[in-house]
Amino acid sequence: MLSPCETSSGIYKRRSPDSFALRRHRALLVLGVAQLTSALVFYVPVSALFLVSRGLSYQEIFLLEGVLSAVVLLAEVPAGHLADRAGRRGTLTAGFAVAAGAEVLFAVGGGLPAYLASFALSGLSIALLSGVDSAYVYESLGDGADRHATTAFGRLAALDLVGGTVSAVVGPLLAASWGIAAPAYAAAGAACAALAIVLLLPAERSSPPRPESAASSVLTAAGIVFRSPVLLYAAVASGGAFAVFNAVHTLDQPLFQGAGVPQASFGVVVGAGMLAAAAADTVVGRLERRIGRRALLFAATAIGSAGFVLLAVPLPAVAIAGFGAVVLGMNLRGPVLSAVANRLLPDSRRATALSLMSSMGSVVGIGANLGLGALAERDPASASLAAAGVLAVVALLGLRYVGREESGR
Numbered sequence: 001m002l003s004p005c006e007t008s009s010g011i012y013k014r015r016s017p018d019s020f021a022l023r024r025h026r027a028l029l030v031l032g033v034a035q036l037t038s039a040l041v042f043y044v045p046v047s048a049l050f051l052v053s054r055g056l057s058y059q060e061i062f063l064l065e066g067v068l069s070a071v072v073l074l075a076e077v078p079a080g081h082l083a084d085r086a087g088r089r090g091t092l093t094a095g096f097a098v099a100a101g102a103e104v105l106f107a108v109g110g111g112l113p114a115y116l117a118s119f120a121l122s123g124l125s126i127a128l129l130s131g132v133d134s135a136y137v138y139e140s141l142g143d144g145a146d147r148h149a150t151t152a153f154g155r156l157a158a159l160d161l162v163g164g165t166v167s168a169v170v171g172p173l174l175a176a177s178w179g180i181a182a183p184a185y186a187a188a189g190a191a192c193a194a195l196a197i198v199l200l201l202p203a204e205r206s207s208p209p210r211p212e213s214a215a216s217s218v219l220t221a222a223g224i225v226f227r228s229p230v231l232l233y234a235a236v237a238s239g240g241a242f243a244v245f246n247a248v249h250t251l252d253q254p255l256f257q258g259a260g261v262p263q264a265s266f267g268v269v270v271g272a273g274m275l276a277a278a279a280a281d282t283v284v285g286r287l288e289r290r291i292g293r294r295a296l297l298f299a300a301t302a303i304g305s306a307g308f309v310l311l312a313v314p315l316p317a318v319a320i321a322g323f324g325a326v327v328l329g330m331n332l333r334g335p336v337l338s339a340v341a342n343r344l345l346p347d348s349r350r351a352t353a354l355s356l357m358s359s360m361g362s363v364v365g366i367g368a369n370l371g372l373g374a375l376a377e378r379d380p381a382s383a384s385l386a387a388a389g390v391l392a393v394v395a396l397l398g399l400r401y402v403g404r405e406e407s408g409r
Contacts, residue, residue, distance in 0.1 A: 025140060025141070025152075026202060027136070027140040027201060027202050028137060028140055028141075028152060028155075028156070030197060030198070030200045030201050030202075031092075031133065031136070031137065031156070031198070031201060032155065032156050032159050033159075033197050034096065034194045034195075034197040034198040034201075035133075035156060035159055035160055035163070035194075036159040036160070036162065036163045037163070037190050037191075037193050037194040037197060038096065038099060038163070038190065038191055038194035039159070039160045039162075039163025039164055039167065040163050040166060040167050040186070040187060040190035041103075041163075041164075041167050041171075041187045041190075042167045042170055042171035042174055042182075042183035042184075042186045042187045042190070043106075043171055043183035043184045043186075043187050044164075044167055044168065044171060045167075045168055045171045045172050045183075046171060046172060046175045046180060046183060048061055049175075049180055050175075050180050050181065050183070050184055051064075051115065053180050053181070054109065054110050054111070054115070055110060055111050055112075056111075056112060056115060060112050060115075063116075064115055064116065064119040065119070067116055067119050067120055067123065068119045068120070068122055068123040068126075069123070069362070069366075070123070071119075071120050071122075071123025071124055071127065072123045072126050072127050072130070072362065073359055073362055073363070074127075075123065075124050075127035075128070076126075076127040076130050076131070076355045076356075076358055076359045076362075077218055077352065077355050077356050077359055078127075079091065079095075079124075079127040079128045079130070079131075079132065079351075079355060080130075080131050080132065080221075080351040080352040080353070080354060080355025080356065081217050081218060081351075081352045081355075082128075083131070083132040083135065083351035083352075083355075084217065084348060084349060084350070084351045084352050085217075087203070088132055088135055088136040088139070088351065089136070089201050089202070089203050091128055091132045091351070092128075092129065092132055092133060092136060092198060092201065093195075093198055093199060093201070094128050095125050095126075095127075095128030095129040095132065095133075096125070096129075096191075096194055096195045096198045097195055098121050098124050098125040098128060099121075099122065099125035099129075099191055099194070099195075100188070100191040100192045100194070100195045101121055102118050102119070102121035102122040102125060102191075103118075103184075103187050103188040103190075103191035103192075104188045104191070104192070105117060105118040105121065106118040106122075106184055106187075106188065107181065107184040107185045107187070107188040108188075127355070130354070130355055130358050131350075131351050131352075131353075131354030131355040131357075131358055132351050132354075132355075134153070134338050134341075134342060134354055135342070135350040135351045135354060136201075137149075137152055137153065137156065138152075138338075138339075138342040138350070139347060139350070148285065149335075149338065149339035149342060149343070150284055150285045150288045150293065150335045150336055150338075150339040151284065151285025151286075151288075151335075152285075152335075153284075153334065153335035153338045153339060154281040154282060154283075154284035154285055154335040155281065155282055157278075157281045157331060157334055157335055158277075158278040158279070158281035158282045159278075161274050161275070161277055161278035161281065161331065162275075162278050164274060165271050165274045165275055165278070167187075168270065168271055168274075169271060170183075170186075171183040171186075174186055217349070217352055218352060218356065220349060221349045221352040221353040221356055222353075222356060224345065224346070224349060224353055225353055225356060225357055225360075228344060229401045230340065230344060230401050230402055231341060231344055231345075231353070231357065232401075233397060233398065233401040233402065234337050234340050234341045234357060235356075235357035235358075235360040235361050236360070236361060236364050236394075237301075237333075237337060237361075237394055237397075237398065238334075238337045238338075238341070238357065238358070238361050239357070239358055239359075239360065239361015239362045239363075239364060239365050240361050240364030240365045240367075240368055241301070241390070241391060241394045242330070242334075242361070242365065243364070243365030243366070243368045243369050244365075244368050244372070244387050244390050244391060244394075245304055245326060245329070245330035245387075245391070246330070247368075247369070247372050247376075247383070247387055248307075248308070248311070248323060248326040248327065248330070248387075249270075250376070251311065251372075251376060251380050251383055251384050251387070252269075252270075252311065252319075252323050254376075254380040255311050255312065255314075255319055255380050255381065255384060256269070256316075256319055256320075256323075258314050258380070258381070259313070259314045259315055259316050259318070259319040260314075260315075260316050261316045261319060261320060269320055269323060269324075270323075272324070273323055273324045273327040273328075274327065276324060276327070276328060277327050277328050277330070277331035277332075278331075280328055280331065280332055281331055281332070281335065284296070284332055284335050284336070285335075287332075288336065288339075293336055293339065293340065293402070294398070294399065294402045296332070296336055297333055297336045297337065297340070297398045297402055298395050298396075298398050298399050299332075300328075300329045300330075300332035300333035300336065301329060301333055301391055301394050301395035301398060302329070302391075302392070302395045303325050303328060303329035303332070304325065304326050304328075304329030304330055304333075304391050305329075305387075305388045305389075305391035305392040305395060306322075306325055306388070307321075307322045307323065307324070307325025307326035307327075307328070307329060307388075308322065308326055308384045308385065308387045308388035308391065309322065309384075309385065309388045310322025310325060311323055311326065311384050312380075312381040312382075312384040312385050312388075314381075329391075340402060341354060341357065342354075368390070371386070372386065372387060
């Protein structure tokens with residue numbers, strides 16, 4: 001039998017200590033395939049039209065989004081505590097099961113009550129997965145967790161982006177060929193397939209849970225987060241700044257129109273940006289090893305800030321380049337922030353603390369969305385420049401709070 005470092009040609013080779021591939025980690029490979037499958041939400045490009053066809057008004061559609069956000073905020077921290085007590089694998093499986101139920105109800109439902117239930121279930125599934133998937137990934141890496149964390153998070157994020165891109169292209173085609181409900185039924189099938197895949201996840205290595213109440217567990221996790229400037233920064237930078245980054249998917253449309261970008265090409269531009277970001281996520285670990293975690297986090301956030309400035313320029317090529325820069329920066333920084341946060345959290349509190357940090361970031365993000373929305377109502381270009389300013393501050397704060405001990409070098 002050949003040794004792990006020996007080939008059939010007799011040439012003795014050693015892998016780089018920093019080499020990483022999802023296929024060599026069964027847990028991460030299974031989770032990656034499940035995430036890719038669950039990202040095939042084909043109805044997203046036509047969701048409003050589909051819901052109107054099922055009897056909803058646009059006011060009711062916005063109400064559904066509010067219900068989803070409220071359920072996420074209410075359930076996220078309890079879900080993290082559940083994962084720390086009952087295990088990551090079981091909580092992940094429950095999250096995928098609830099997501100499948102939500103998608104099936106979305107496809108077959110009719111009327112406001114059914115869709116309120118569907119969106120509430122979607123919010124619960126997001127809460128069950130938020131922080132838990134990150135903890136499972138980090139802990140599955142074993143002794144090489146910090147060395148490979150950014151790469152692992154980047155590869156998984158790239159799979160999500162690929163799934164989103166496929167959905168954006170295929171969804172409208174399904175609607176045109178088979179009717180407006182076809183994308184919803186296809187998404188329900190994909191969600192059920194993702195649940196079947198996630199059942200193959202191996203159990204994580206775990207220690208016996210502490211005999212303590214949920215309140216005590218959450219308070220202890222909160223103490224860990226609030227005593228660490230780095231974790232507080234990561235909470236705000238991940239959730240709050242993400243809301244600012246994500247505003248690009250609203251601001252791009254009026255700004256593209258103002259710049260003279262043909263409306264028929266909007267989908268192509270968005271798809272190309274997502275694919276470019278996916279490609280960047282596959283090499284984010286190499287970038288981190290080359291320039292360091294701290295510098296990469298600063299660069300990704302600064303690229304996003306510059307992108308919002310370019311997006312406000314009323315020239316087609318410049319606005320498109322700005323959109324691409326924002327999407328690139330947004331997706332490069334996610335894996336880095338996940339690695340920063342996971343490194344500083346103890347295994348027994350990781351999921352609870354990550355969920356708590358996500359909730360804190362969501363609250364900041366709600367405020368950011370309200371502010372940007374008010375600005376965009378008057379002038380989308382001003383909102384884009386405001387987003388650029390916020391991200392510039394976040395980038396500089398990263399240099400201050402993400403110290404050299406968290407740089408990964």
